[in-house]
Amino acid sequence: MKFGVVVFPGSNCDRDMHDALVHDLGQECQMLWHKDQDLSHFGPDDCIVLPGGFSYGDYLRTGAIARFSPIMGAVMAHAKRGGKVLGVCNGFQILCESHLLPGALLRNNNQQYICKNLYIKNGHDDVLQIPIAHGEGRYYADAATLDALEANGQVLYRYCNADGVVTPEANPNGSARNIAGICNEGRNVFGMMPHPERACSLALGNTDGRSVFQELFRGVLVY
Numbered sequence: 001m002k003f004g005v006v007v008f009p010g011s012n013c014d015r016d017m018h019d020a021l022v023h024d025l026g027q028e029c030q031m032l033w034h035k036d037q038d039l040s041h042f043g044p045d046d047c048i049v050l051p052g053g054f055s056y057g058d059y060l061r062t063g064a065i066a067r068f069s070p071i072m073g074a075v076m077a078h079a080k081r082g083g084k085v086l087g088v089c090n091g092f093q094i095l096c097e098s099h100l101l102p103g104a105l106l107r108n109n110n111q112q113y114i115c116k117n118l119y120i121k122n123g124h125d126d127v128l129q130i131p132i133a134h135g136e137g138r139y140y141a142d143a144a145t146l147d148a149l150e151a152n153g154q155v156l157y158r159y160c161n162a163d164g165v166v167t168p169e170a171n172p173n174g175s176a177r178n179i180a181g182i183c184n185e186g187r188n189v190f191g192m193m194p195h196p197e198r199a200c201s202l203a204l205g206n207t208d209g210r211s212v213f214q215e216l217f218r219g220v221l222v223y
Contacts, residue, residue, distance in 0.1 A: 001027060001030075001045055001046060001047065001217065002027075002028045002029070002030070002042060002043075002046045002047075002195045003028065003029040003030070003033075003046065003047050003048075003049055004029070004030045004032045004042055004046070004047070004049065005017050005021070005028055005029060005030070005031055005032060005041065005049045005051055006032045006033075006048065006050050006051065006071055006075070006091075006096065007031055007032065007033055007034060007051075007053035008034045008053070008056065008069060009034065009055065009056055009057075010053055010054040010055045010057050010058070010170040011051055011052075011053035011054075011055060011090070012052070012054065013035040013051040013052035013053050013088070013089065013090075013195065013197065014053065015119065016051070016052075016195070016198060017051045017052075017088070017092070017197045017199050018031060018174035018200070019196075019197075020185075020196075020197035020200040020209070021049075021197075021213075022209075023201075024177065024201050024210065025048055025192075025200065025210065025213060028031070028067040031086055032048070032071060033071075034066070034068075034069045034070065034071050035070045035071065035173045036070070036071050036074070037070050037071060037073065037074050037077050037130040037199060038069075039075070039077070039083075039210055040075065042073070042078060042083060043083070043122060043173060043214065044081060044082045044083050044084075044085070045083075046084065047081060047083070047084035047085065047086055047217065048075050048078055048083065048084070048085050048086075048089030049085075049086045049087075049088070049091065050066075050075070050085070050086070050087040050088070050090070050092075050094050050095065051088055051089075051091055051197075052088050052089030052090045052091060053089075053090050053135070053193070055069075055090055055094065056059050058090075060135075061097075062069050062090060062093040062097075062105060062136045063093035063095075063097040063098075063105075064092060064097050066094045066097070066167075067089075067094055067097040069074055072094075072098060074115075075098075075100075075205050076098060076181065077099055079184075079188060079189050079207065082186065083186055084164060084188050084189070084190075084217070085100065085188065085189045085190070086168040086190045086216065087101070087189075087190070087193075088191075088192060088193075088194075088195055088196070089132075089133065089134055089137070089192075089193055089194075090134075091106045091149045091197060092105060092181075092191035092192055093136065094193065095189060095191045100183055100184065100189050101182060101183075101189060102141055102145050102149070102182075102184075103139055103140055103141035103145060103176075103182070104139075104140050104141070104161050105134075105136050105137055105138065105139060105140070105193070106136060106138040106140050107135065107138065108134070108135060108136065108137055108138055108172070108173040108174065109138055109173060109174030110174075111176060112135070113133075113134070113135040114132060114133070114134065114135070114137070114172050115131070115133040115174060116131065116132065116172070117131045117206075118130070118132060118159065118170070118172055118194070119159070119160050119161060119162055119170065120157040120158060120159055120160060120180045120194055121157065121160045121164050121166070122156060122157055122215060123153065123156070124156075125164055126198075126211065127160060127162065127163070128196035128208040128209075128211055128212065129199065129206060129208050130195065130196055130197050130198075130199050130208055130209060130212065131198045131199060132193055132195065133195060134172075134173070134193055135175040137172070137175065137181075137193040138173045138174045138175050138176075139176055139179045139180075139182075139193070140175075140176055140193040141176060146176055146177060146179075149179075149182055150177075151154065152178065152185060154182050154183050154184070154185065154187075155177070155179055155181075155182055156180075156181040156182055156183055156192065156216075157179075157180040157181035157192055157194070157212075158177070158178040158179060158180055159171045159172060159175065159178045159179075159180050160178070166170070166178045169196065173193075175193075179192070180192055180193055180194055180195070189223035190196055190216050192212075193200050195209075196208075196209030196210075196212035197209060200213075
């Protein structure tokens, strides 16, 4: 499996993602400039990653300008072919702006930037400690969309407490139904606000992020 990490003007988590993939997970990874438009060397088992940061300075709206970056046409075509796409934090915002994922990311309900470690759980009730760092991380979708995500098993992660209990107090930003990450119907496009790449190194004392990558790319990712 091969990864490509997109670098937008304002990205600041691109090297974090690259280093986690290469040095912690032992994967092949290529940095991609936002003006690149040819992703033909990435196959359906390969993944394009939209990293966290402040693409285009978050002007207008988070992810709204990056959605029109030259590379995004190729990213959307890659996804349409069944190729994998992962968006983390700002990358999740870009995926929603591009309509590769439903819903939107709004300002945190406390109107403040939040940066801390917290807990999320997956559909198997595994509890992971993964850091967040965002000001617009409140996932929103209308009731019909939320119900469809639930029914199709597209909710990948929810904010919870250390015991795995999903509570309002464990929700850092007011996300609908404590949603921290989702996928599309085809299960090849993934978006999440927490930063798994920041929890992959033994030197940092937390490797829970490795479980995120292993789950998202189960059967493909080997390390």
